[in-house]
Amino acid sequence: MPVENEQKVAVIGLGYIGLPTAALIARSGARVLGVDVSPHVVETVNSGKVHIEEVDLDGLVQGVVSRGLLRASLTVEAADVFVIAVPTPVSEDHAPDISYVLDAARTVAPVLKAGDVVILESTSPVGTTEAMRDLLAELRPDLRMPVAGNGPADIAIAYCPERVLPGRILVELIDNDRCIGGITPRCARKALSFYRTFVRGACITTSARAAEMVKLVENSFRDVNIAFANELSVIADRAGIDVWEVISLANRHPRVNILQPGPGVGGHCIAVDPWFIVHADPENARLIRTAREVNDGKTDYVVAKASDLIDAFPGAEIACLGLAFKPNIDDFRESPAVKVATRLARRYGQRVKLVEPYARELPVEFAGTGAELIDIDAAIERCGVFIVLVDHDVFKSVPLDERADKAVYDTRGIWRDQPAIAPGEGKLRAVGE
Template sequence: MSFRTISVIGLGYIGLPTAAVFASRKVKVIGVDVNQHAIDTINKGEVHIVEPDLDMVVHAAVNEGYLRATRQPERADAFLIAVPTPFKGDNHEPDLSYIKSAARSIAPLLEKGNLVILESTSPVGATEDMAAWLAEAPPDLTFPQQKGEESDIRIAHCPERVLPGHVLRELVENDRVVGGMTPKCSEAACKLYRVFLHGECVVTSARAAEMCKLTENSFRDVNIAFANELSTICDRLKIDVWELIRLANLHPRVNILQPGPGVGGHCIAVDPWFIVSSAPEESRLIATARQVNDGKPQWVQQKVKLAIADFLQTNPEKTAREVTVACYGLAFKPDIDDLRESPAMKIATSIQHDHVGRVLMVEPNIRELPQKLSNATLVSEAEAKNEADIHVLLVDHKSFKAKAPQSGIIIDTRGIW
């Protein structure tokens, strides 16, 4: 099996770097996305997301003719699906509609010997669902659920395991968990990833690969929840939580993480719910950790309201309308532009909604505020520090660490000021 042409469905924070890395190895890559702006930007050799060095790799790949973006899928030797898997409803039920749409869009194009890999982080059983959707269109092809090792089409699940800000390096260096629906499916997937992979391909079943990614992020979520709960306890008991964690971590077998305003991103804040939805009675600890982390933004919002009240008490000549609040950081982690599932965004949106005075937003990695923050003003860090009465540090971007505001009330959810 040779892979002369690869199609990547979904050109977001995972799909585009993956497409670019394949293209950098002189493999023809067809990127597919529903976002016309993303398509046009990529075809100009530019990027629509912030990720270190990605712009250079994409520029070279497009100019050399190895990467092209389009709206409609085309025939290829291998298809990688990297589309979102959000929730639907209020019960955190996984929404597989994007995977379903992607599968049905490529199904009529499949040919004998093709490989389809689901990279989207998914609940257990999603790869099998995708295989069923793929089998709906081409009646002359066989699939692993029908013919096992003798199937015409190979299908596997291989979740991404990268850190935003380090994606290009980690795509190449990190081990990959490869879960084929059959051993031959796994073998084909490993052959594809070895085009660029320096790490190991660790083979397992599709279900184990799905659960592995969910487990990794749930482990982190539970540990962050412990730190976040500690921070609220220490606030009640008038203890510096960052000093406490530093002292506790002197123990050779203790490694407590750092608290924050919540947990965000498209993985850690989402994946644990996929486990809970699959086994609600057995995942009580995971569900509780999610509730702790999901509740932290409300705790921060309450701290802001108390800070405004304190400011007015010490400045009785002012009204609430004359109090300016600045929020520092909107991304879900430092030094990126990704606002998905960001607790900082939730807090900033709530502050804008509740506060009658000016609300300033400082986010050095974006050029304009999202629609939900249209009543706030995007300003520079210097402007905010000069004009605000209440300073709410939500994300520990590198630039914020240089100097704390010299006046006003500070609410530091990251422990850097």
């Protein structure tokens, strides 16, 4: 059991990053206050429970809450370190929205005191940490905010993005290296001292602007590489070639590592963050923009292919397998599976059955469509057409003899052993990517 220390930490935002971060900091011995705008989230955390699905998070939260190291509130209180982990969405025209970050800064400003550290963890456009600093300076003229070359300040302000994989968040928040960017080197050093209390990975300091760009570059790199796989899948499909076999064989080259295609790209990070770079420099971010367009376009391609298959079997019930943006998690943010299934549900109505083992109810996008949430066993019994959108482990476990008479469009390549049977033979035809 960690030794308690005197440090008080306030984590603003108790979402997929904020709550695990708050719980881990509390486990290190600090007194942590989690602040959220949702009364439901606050009540859930204070009861020792969680409102999100993440491996081992429920036990960790229960433990630190029961020991009095973590509590949640709708209002912020004085602390020594403030960690801001709020959403940074993009608008319909892909412009970044940092209003939640600035609102969090306004919330923190009244309780700031000399010696405090304010750390932004939200993925943000370059310059957001400085914008937060400027707002705090306006709201608290009695405190000296950090400015390069102006000597010591009363408040340290830094940027430190997370780099975690859903399903492994608790492990990776501790073990992964962290890039800590300070408004000034002194700010970076103060933030470094804080992260060293619960992070085992290397903590490397830089400027706030560089750290902001690092986060965007990491996710854009992933997006570009996924776009190559998704573009390849369309080309191979039109050429009548098995893209999964092509990728498997190409990856035997010692310097080739092609990723796996899918119905698009989802999640709050990879599907969103590249637009921050494009918005900042549209003239030069040509490859990054194209990758975003390829991955978004793959979702349209999947809808068209799925519709062609469904139209070949009029009257058959349709099972859309998976709604999450990644396998084995309950996170539906920016999910291409949701986008595909929603469009199919709007077109085919009550024929569409949705199979998502990590959902207790359907996302709001399906309201009024007539689509129904069912389990995989019911889908196998009732549905003749299957659209595989997410490679959840439970879907991989369905044996061939239970799906051999189904028409299948598999965007994830998990049922590649599906036999091809012509419709005129009394059974349904299986099709691949």
